[in-house]
Amino acid sequence: MFIFKKYKNLLLRSYKVLKKLKIENKKKSVLKLTLLSFLSYLLELISLGSIIPLIFLILKKDQMMEYVNDIDYLSEFSYSEILVISISAILFFSVLKFFILVYFNYYKNFFFAKVQTSSSSYLLEKYLNNSYFFYLKKNVSELIANIKAEAERFRGFLSILIDLMFELFVISSILIFLLYVNFIASVVFAFFIIFSSYLFLKIVKKYTKRIGEKKSYFYKVVNNHLFLIFKNIKFIKIFNLYDYSIKTFKEIDTKELKQTAKYLTVSSIPKIYFDFIFILSTIILICLLFFFFKEDDTLVIGQYLSIYGLMAFRVLPSISRIYSYIQQINFYGNSVTIFSNNIFSNTFRENKNNFLFKKLSQNILYEFSKVQFKYNKKDKSIIENTSFKINFGDKIVITGPSGVGKSTIVDLILGVLEPTEGKIFINKNFAKNFNTLKNKLGYVSQDLKLIDGSIKENITFGSDIKNLSKREMDERLNKCAATTNSHSFINKLKRKFNTKIYEDGKNLSAGQRQRILIARSIFNNPKLLVMDEPTSALDLNNSNKIIKNIVKFNKSMTLIVVTHHKTILKNFNKFLNINNSKILIKGK
Structure with a gap:
């Protein structure tokens, strides 16, 4: 014993x-x-x-x-x-x-x-x-x-x-x-x-x-x-x-x-x-x-x-x-x-919806109310006492020097991060809860990775495609490829959309990988599209074309883009510039 x-x-x-x-x-x-x-x-x-x-x-x-x-x-x-x-x-x-x-x-x-x-x-x-x-x-x-x-x-x-x-x-x-x-x-x-x-x-x-x-x-x-x-x-x-x-x-x-x-x-x-x-x-x-x-x-x-x-x-x-x-x-x-x-372990913190769903004015999608954020209590605030609104159909660009918190704003909008102080509201008429929101959301960032699979599997990754006919699937894939200027290299491939992509897209260029990820973000025709440095691996000409195409892809779509490319600013109606923990908002 x-x-x-x-x-x-x-x-x-x-x-x-x-x-x-x-x-x-x-x-x-x-x-x-x-x-x-x-x-x-x-x-x-x-x-x-x-x-x-x-x-x-x-x-x-x-x-x-x-x-x-x-x-x-x-x-x-x-x-x-x-x-x-x-x-x-x-x-x-x-x-x-x-x-x-x-x-x-x-x-x-x-x-x-x-x-x-x-x-x-x-x-x-x-x-x-x-x-x-x-x-x-x-x-x-x-x-x-x-x-x-x-x-x-x-x-x-x-x-x-x-x-x-x-x-x-x-x-x-x-x-x-x-x-x-x-x-x-x-x-x-x-x-x-x-x-x-x-x-x-x-x-x-x-x-x-x-x-x-x-x-x-x-x-x-x-x-x-x-x-x-x-x-x-x-x-x-x-x-x-x-x-x-x-x-x-x-x-x-x-x-x-x-x-x-x-x-x-x-x-x-x-x-x-x-x-x-x-x-x-x-x-x-x-x-x-x-x-x-x-x-x-x-x-x-x-x-x-x-x-x-x-x-x-x-x-x-x-x-x-x-x-x-x-x-x-x-x-x-x-x-x-x-x-x-x-x-x-009790140290695990459950992933939860870090914003509140409530009825807002008819044209308002998001509302930031006196939001403050810091990663640790002793750290300096990345965002301080920030209040602004995002309207339905807004085309918003977020700019600012490296490391000021542009991606942090995106993470707050997506509900990945929770404000240290203040509240983030989302219109209940747009989404009643997080599950309905994610079905209307598209997202792409420079940190996302391709999976080991075909180009088709990468574009449709995370989407429910069981009920799509072959015709509907082909139409969607071709539309996404055309919008992201991906046709130019996909059509040259022997197996087209069925071409195998290796780990992290090693057999593709950085620009090709980025275009496939952008195609993934618009495959479900989202009502809200959030893009964090989506064209960082592309030249200015391709960046401008793709952003213009995305704006045309769904004119009623709310678009939020983080970028360093100033030449694409003409496609947007609202500008958020972040510096020294403050957000300067321009536009209607």
């Missing part, structure tokens, strides 16, 4: 996480897993226990046959037939145990695979529903490691826990049987094994826990380093930073692999240790048996040695496995703590 006391916190955390996860037929699966585990345990005992009568049948032929003859339905069988029946029964239960154990492990592994999928999905959902502030303070590689690596280790922890329980039940049953055979010898025998095992666990426990913590840390560092290498591949090639990149990767990866090597070394010790304990315990047992019996009772001593030897043959590998499992639990313990902390 000392194991459960020591790991009570981990068990409780795991139970709470498992209870929270949404797994199909969870209760039914857990019940089936429990029944299979019990059946496997029962067959293990039967197959092991059935060997003992066979040993006695061979060593004490006459005595055993007298006992058999007293049983009516066995009295007619000869010794040879009884021997064949016994061996056949052992083979039958061994074969049955084999298939049940295979199925048990198959079912267990698939169930815990579902647990891992559910765990990863739940954590991803929690991350996605968190406030935008959360992402500003977090490392992406750490989030990915939590979703994949820590969830996988959590699954491993649960799977090991089942195996540990199974082995403990088997050993407990064997110990009870041995106590019945010879109480004193069994107590001494058990005490020696348990004490030596406990001593071993005491020594390695803290060590394996520390290794687990270090490995989790270095795993995330390695992931982050690789992420940065591939994201900066162009810079690395230009400045010939291959050696530096490889050297720094090796240094970090070596630190992680050292922890893995230490863990594997510690994991290999139990087998060596318990082989040694087996020899010692056998010597102690022989001494005890010669103490309890006379020297000429060699047959009796041989019988006891056979029983204890058989049980030791099953018990010692189990003890080795148990302590291997405990080492893994210590190793995975840090991951279970990290994962459960992420699942239940």
